[in-house]
Amino acid sequence: FFQILxxxxxxxxxxxxxxxxxxxKALEVIPRTLIQNCGGDSxxxxxxxxxxxxxxxxxxxxxGINGETGEIADMKELGIWEPLVVKLQAYKTAIETSVxxxxxxxxxxxxxxxxxxxxxxENKMRANAKPTEESMKDE
Numbered sequence: 001f002f003q004i005l006x007x008x009x010x011x012x013x014x015x016x017x018x019x020x021x022x023x024x025k026a027l028e029v030i031p032r033t034l035i036q037n038c039g040g041d042s043x044x045x046x047x048x049x050x051x052x053x054x055x056x057x058x059x060x061x062x063x064g065i066n067g068e069t070g071e072i073a074d075m076k077e078l079g080i081w082e083p084l085v086v087k088l089q090a091y092k093t094a095i096e097t098s099v100x101x102x103x104x105x106x107x108x109x110x111x112x113x114x115x116x117x118x119x120x121x122e123n124k125m126r127a128n129a130k131p132t133e134e135s136m137k138d139e
Contacts, residue, residue: 002027003053023095031065038070048072 002024009020031049035042045065049072052060064080066073075081 003050019095023091026094034065034067035070038066038068040070045070045072 005020005024005027009017009024012020028046032042032046035045049063049065052063052072062074062076063072064075065071066078
């Protein structure tokens with residue numbers, strides 16, 4: 001799935017490709033972690049897995065990482081099935097959460113920026129303020 005997202009990102013220009021690349025990178029963490037937890041070579045194994053997934057043959061689409069050995073294996077033969085509905089809902093929830101956090105960050109950074117601008121304006125006014133006759137009188 002991460003290869004599909006990477007290929008889609010290549011066809012898009014500008015900032016719009018970043019979300020695709022970010023999700024693809026996040027999805028690669030799962031097999032990489034499985035490989036590392038089993039003591040395997042994550043770079044070689046992921047490269048081999050990508051090569052299998054890149055073939056046009058449907059036989060290699062069910063290949064993944066065996067969580068016990070850290071090697072590439074056919075998940076169909078191991079009896080490992082992940083319902084697409086569950087996966088899609090997990091992805092959707094993760095992306096919606098990310099969007100929500102980014103919106104909150106925009107709001108917080110926007111209010112901080114506004115406060116900073118107000119302080120700068122106030123300091124500028126103080127610096128430009130000229131003393132009045134009243135303030136110059138000795139008490």
